[in-house]
Amino acid sequence: MSPMSDDRVIRHRGPDRLFHWITAASVIVLLATGLLPQLGVRFDWVTLHWSAGLVLVAAILYHLVRVIVRGSLATMRPTQADAAQLRALLGGRPLRTGKYTLAQKAMHHGIALLCLAAAATGLAMMVKLDTPLWTRNPYWLEADTWGGIYVVHGLAALCMVAAVMLHGYFALRPEKRCYLRAMLSGWMSRSDCAARHDPALWPTTAPPGRDPETRP
Amino acid sequence: MELLRYGRNAWGQEVLEGVSFGLFWWFAGAALALIVAHLVYSWRRPPQA
Numbered sequence: 001m002s003p004m005s006d007d008r009v010i011r012h013r014g015p016d017r018l019f020h021w022i023t024a025a026s027v028i029v030l031l032a033t034g035l036l037p038q039l040g041v042r043f044d045w046v047t048l049h050w051s052a053g054l055v056l057v058a059a060i061l062y063h064l065v066r067v068i069v070r071g072s073l074a075t076m077r078p079t080q081a082d083a084a085q086l087r088a089l090l091g092g093r094p095l096r097t098g099k100y101t102l103a104q105k106a107m108h109h110g111i112a113l114l115c116l117a118a119a120a121t122g123l124a125m126m127v128k129l130d131t132p133l134w135t136r137n138p139y140w141l142e143a144d145t146w147g148g149i150y151v152v153h154g155l156a157a158l159c160m161v162a163a164v165m166l167h168g169y170f171a172l173r174p175e176k177r178c179y180l181r182a183m184l185s186g187w188m189s190r191s192d193c194a195a196r197h198d199p200a201l202w203p204t205t206a207p208p209g210r211d212p213e214t215r216p
Numbered sequence: 217m218e219l220l221r222y223g224r225n226a227w228g229q230e231v232l233e234g235v236s237f238g239l240f241w242w243f244a245g246a247a248l249a250l251i252v253a254h255l256v257y258s259w260r261r262p263p264q265a
Contacts, residue, residue, distance in 0.1 A: 035237070035240060038237035038240070039237070039240065143225060143229075143231045143232075144231075144232065146231075146232075147231060147232025147233065147234070148232070150232065150233060150234030150235075151220065151232065151234055151235055153234070154234040154235035154237070155235050158235065158239055158240060158243040159243065161240065161243050161244055161247070162243045162244065162246055162247035163247075165244065165247035165248065165251065166247050166250060166251065169251045169254070173258075
């Protein structure tokens with residue numbers, strides 16, 4: 001995070017926005033190709049599905065490497081400030097937060113868990129497919145184990161439908177519009193930032209050459 | 217409402233095939249209910265200072 005201009009601060013850098021939208025596109029394609037055939041829409045979905053799945057896996061690996069290398073994992077960690085925010089929310093009074101609100105962290109961790117569950121089980125299921133890289137091996141695991149894998153994969157997909165609906169709804173809410181704009185353009189206005197975020201918890205300025213989001 | 221799908225393998229044994237996709241409408245409906253509940257809550261909530 002660094003100042004962009006006097007009235008704007010950078011919230012999401014280009015690579016992070018690219019990751020978000022590639023992940024979003026791959027999840028939409030995965031849900032459409034995975035669920036529409038089950039709902040009676042017939043098309044050749046298998047290749048499209050596993051191709052989008054590999055895009056999602058690559059995006060997840062890229063994101064993991066990036067946050068570890070930049071040392072920015074801590075911005076998503078639950079903190080004492082989140083507990084205070086929860087108490088304030090229950091009391092009906094708003095409280096300024098760090099870079100991510102409690103709801104944003106919860107949405108991130110929920111979608112991350114669903115993506116990881118779907119990706120891990122999806123990668124296992126690819127063993128049963130012929131691809132340009134290998135031939136199928138349907139006998140790799142016991143039938144009961146495959147059944148468990150299918151259950152986790154399908155349950156993750158159904159939960160993801162609900163998560164995508166809720167994420168889209170909250171992104172379009174008028175009071176959250178600044179976050180949608182930040183995910184599109186990278187910046188939010190300093191006034192929006194000051195109204196929602198505590199500079200002690202999310203420093204938006206740093207010494208020259210120092211990114212306050214990364215480790216010292 | 218069935219939660220899981222079962223089929224038969226080549227030996228006629230029952231095997232688990234995954235979750236029932238009839239649950240799709242329950243998950244989508246639950247999300248829609250939450251959205252409507254939040255809309256009503258936001259509409260009725262007094263404006264914050």
